[in-house]
Amino acid sequence: MGDTDEEKVWVLQSRNGDPAAFESLVRAHQRMIHSLTFRMTGSLADAEDLAQETFIRAYRQLDSYQGTAKFSSWLYRIAVNTCLNWRKREMRREQAHTHWAASGAARRTEANSPADNDELSQCVQAALMKLPPKQRAAIVLTVYDGHHHAEAARLLGCSETTVSWRVFAGRRKLKRLLNVKGGRNE
Amino acid sequence: MNDFDLDRKLKAARVPARDEDYWESFPRLVLAKLRTAPVESSFERHWWPRLAWGGSIAFACLLVGFAIGHWHGRMEKNDSFVLLQNRKMLREVLTLFPNRVRAIVQDKHGLQLVLSDQPDVPASTPLWVKICDGKQCASLVTFSGQELEIAGQKVTVLADAQGGIILEGSRFVWSSTAQNFAQGGLKIEAKRLPSISL
Numbered sequence: 001m002g003d004t005d006e007e008k009v010w011v012l013q014s015r016n017g018d019p020a021a022f023e024s025l026v027r028a029h030q031r032m033i034h035s036l037t038f039r040m041t042g043s044l045a046d047a048e049d050l051a052q053e054t055f056i057r058a059y060r061q062l063d064s065y066q067g068t069a070k071f072s073s074w075l076y077r078i079a080v081n082t083c084l085n086w087r088k089r090e091m092r093r094e095q096a097h098t099h100w101a102a103s104g105a106a107r108r109t110e111a112n113s114p115a116d117n118d119e120l121s122q123c124v125q126a127a128l129m130k131l132p133p134k135q136r137a138a139i140v141l142t143v144y145d146g147h148h149h150a151e152a153a154r155l156l157g158c159s160e161t162t163v164s165w166r167v168f169a170g171r172r173k174l175k176r177l178l179n180v181k182g183g184r185n186e
Numbered sequence: 187m188n189d190f191d192l193d194r195k196l197k198a199a200r201v202p203a204r205d206e207d208y209w210e211s212f213p214r215l216v217l218a219k220l221r222t223a224p225v226e227s228s229f230e231r232h233w234w235p236r237l238a239w240g241g242s243i244a245f246a247c248l249l250v251g252f253a254i255g256h257w258h259g260r261m262e263k264n265d266s267f268v269l270l271q272n273r274k275m276l277r278e279v280l281t282l283f284p285n286r287v288r289a290i291v292q293d294k295h296g297l298q299l300v301l302s303d304q305p306d307v308p309a310s311t312p313l314w315v316k317i318c319d320g321k322q323c324a325s326l327v328t329f330s331g332q333e334l335e336i337a338g339q340k341v342t343v344l345a346d347a348q349g350g351i352i353l354e355g356s357r358f359v360w361s362s363t364a365q366n367f368a369q370g371g372l373k374i375e376a377k378r379l380p381s382i383s384l
Contacts, residue, residue: 019217026213038201048212055216124199143196159285159306175187178195 138166
């Protein structure tokens with residue numbers, strides 16, 4: 001999403017403390033951020049928490065937004081960092097996924113289950129959650145959100161080589177996990 | 187399963203849909219949180235991870251220094267040329283600090299590991315360099331593009347496409363392929379080392 005003139009105005013007005021302008025920015029980017037935070041957490045509740053945290057951090061750091069990058073890229077970077085700093089809740093979620101994997105696909109009726117009525121989505125999300133967070137972020141950025149490795153490197157604050165390695169290692173692990181699950185499920 | 191099949195499977199996994207009421211209320215929820223959430227002090231937010239990270243790096247450097255020193259002491263041939271070109275040592279150090287090793291320097295103070303704050307040192311062919319200024323010598327293994335303090339001056343080490351090595355300091359420029367550059371009274375040797383695969 002490119003920065004429209006309207007969006008630039010919203011950023012300026014938000015900096016000046018206009019809540020309606022910031023609400024418009026949230027409205028414009030909330031789906032992108034929720035999608036990222038869900039892929040990174042595998043939980044609707046945690047995805048919502050992290051999306052809120054992302055927008056709150058963005059609001060407080062608005063003065064540091066120079067306008068040289070797209071606002072969506074700047075916001076996306078904050079969201080990625082917020083997700084990578086997500087520790088305690090992630091451990092809780094990993095335990096939940098381990099439990100889910102051990103007990104089969106019987107969690108579909110649970111209220112907070114990440115992808116009700118969609119076993120494939122559940123399998124894929126469980127496999128994603130087994131990746132180390134930085135590998136997961138590299139996969140989400142490149143596969144789901146279509147960033148080139150160079151763009152992903154800028155967003156993750158690391159070298160392109162590191163991103164390439166994380167994507168390679170992440171893919172290798174996902175293939176192994178999804179092949180096993182596919183064998184069981186298909 | 188190839189990459190294409192994997193991507194297809196990954197993309198087939200949908201993010202659970204939320205109803206329109208949720209998207210309508212979420213921005214207002216954020217604003218409400220903004221009004222009530224306490225402002226986190228940047229000092230409180232940043233000092234502990236930085237301290238932990240700094241401490242970890244310092245501890246790891248100590249361990250590596252100790253290991254290298256211990257190993258060094260056991261080597262029969264106590265020669266910087268041999269030590270710095272030891273592939274096993276290089277591989278272990280590069281594995282321990284991926285994309286952070288700017289140089290391993292041996293001078294009158296002993297062996298030192300020069301690390302980057304960020305993992306921004308691209309993997310490339312290691313270069314061995316020895317500089318003597320008449321009073322003291324420093325040997326090091328580094329990578330193209332690194333700016334280092336060697337023999338009391340800042341030196342940028344570069345590898346060219348023809349396999350040569352160029353050293354550029356504030357008072358001299360030296361090339362392994364063209365010897366007619368000003369050397370500023372320094373005696374310099376440099377060569378490429380075999381690539382290290384991690």
